[in-house]
Amino acid sequence: MILIRNAEIYDPQFLGHRDIVIGEEKILHIGPQVDPFTLEKLDPALQIIDCTECLVIPGLIDPHEHLSGGSGEEGFSSQTPQHRIL
Numbered sequence: 001m002i003l004i005r006n007a008e009i010y011d012p013q014f015l016g017h018r019d020i021v022i023g024e025e026k027i028l029h030i031g032p033q034v035d036p037f038t039l040e041k042l043d044p045a046l047q048i049i050d051c052t053e054c055l056v057i058p059g060l061i062d063p064h065e066h067l068s069g070g071s072g073e074e075g076f077s078s079q080t081p082q083h084r085i086l
Contacts, residue, residue: 001043003036007051011058020056 004020009030021029021039040046 001039001045002047002049003034003039004049004051004056005033005036007054007056009056 002020002022004022006017007020009015009018009020011030015030018030018032019034020027021034023043036046036048
């Protein structure tokens with residue numbers, strides 16, 4: 001189990017400073033401070049991460065963009081078109 005403490009959370013709006021509890025590869029809780037001693041009773045291997053002065057935002061997976069088109073690994077038909085700025 002993982003306890004992420006004091007994270008500044010955006011989801012995408014600002015939710016404030018909260019704790020996040022992760023267990024079995026899922027988010028179990030996002031909310032006010034969690035008592036770590038209670039969690040240690042459930043999981044003695046509890047990992048605590050202090051995120052004071054850190055931002056936590058929803059998963060942005062590979063957010064880069066090819067503005068002049070890109071990819072095309074399988075030839076021209078698979079290439080993404082160029083973005084147009086108006």
